[in-house]
């Protein structure tokens with residue numbers, strides 16, 4: 497995979513950006529605010545609304561000390577909070593984090609078809625608050641040539657990888673060279689979640705729906721509870737800790753006179769559509785508060801096999817997004833007067849693209865509507881949790897095969913796992 501790009505960067509609002517085009521493009525923090533336009537053509541920019549004084553990007557004004565730049569790559573297919581946590585740890589090893597996103601072609605060649613396209617994966621990675629720059633179409637395995645390019649052209653100081661061994665097709669360590677020159681640093685693997693595990697949950701929930709459709713009584717709350725339980729017991733290994741939530745939090749309330757915008761939803765299988773609508777919502781105020789429905793509410797409204805990701809997992813994914821200031825972990829279905837008062841909410845928004853709800857009798861936005869503080873936002877993307885799940889279900893045979901192989905190695909990992917310190 498050859499990377500082509502222009503090396504003349506410009507400084508704009510204190511933020512670097514690079515002109516870019518297909519076949520190897522480079523985006524920087526400023527561009528991370530840009531929607532899909534960068535992918536549709538060459539040099540199409542929307543001016544980032546995020547300026548250095550907006551409180552989102554804290555770019556250092558006086559850059560006297562040389563910044564340590566670290567690089568981490570990945571496929572980021574079905575990106576989850578485990579990826580986010582890895583990038584958070586990587587960022588902590590330097591000042592600026594550059595992330596390589598592996599190309600569709602390379603994923604197909606090495607792992608089979610990705611669930612999410614390059615554009616969607618870029619949107620997700622760019623939306624993470626720890627990511628400063630993104631290199632699209634990175635190679636699957638770091639070649640010597642690409643590594644030298646990282647060091648010389650991208651000014652990378654360290655290449656970061658998880659503590660799981662990463663072998664090249666010939667059986668050698670993919671990071672041997674970086675290690676030899678002392679430019680390698682390691683982070684601890686995030687426990688409890690993997691893309692393989694998520695694909696497994698989607699496939700088993702599809703299976704579950706099918707058997708349920710064959711049986712009667714699909715809607716009793718007891719069944720819903722059982723479905724959630726079995727999902728948790730069989731697949732999720734995630735142990736939510738308060739520490740992790742703190743690591744992902746901004747730990748800051750709205751400033752004085754801040755305009756608080758509220759958006760709520762399930763935010764299940766956090767995807768590019770979520771990133772885009774959160775960005776749009778954030779632009780309407782100074783502080784974005786996101787209400788994340790409880791698992792029970794999601795099950796009641798979307799069916800027993802939902803949500804795929806538990807409340808705490810969904811909360812971490814939303815918290816990792818750069819446009820989000822605060823989340824309510826377990827928000828009610830209806831936006832109440834009390835909530836509006838408690839959080840000083842100025843505006844309640846929702847996107848035009850949403851999952852169908854099976855219970856339609858009450859309007860959850862009746863209160864904000866009556867107060868004249870409700871607004872519908874055109875969703876920038878049509879992708880939904882269901883459509884992501886559908887892609888996997890539609891290709892289920894390929895994914896089952898791919899998953900069986902991965903699941904075996906995951907199982908082995910868990911059996912042989914020993915304590916590793918770090919976070």
Ligand SMILES: *[C@@H]1O[C@H](CO)[C@@H](O)[C@H](O)[C@H]1NC(C)=O
Nearest residue numbers: 751752753754755756840842
């Ligand atoms: C509540 O929000 C409004 C903006 O809608 C703001 O002017 C006001 O200062 C906020 N109140 C407090 C106490 O921050």
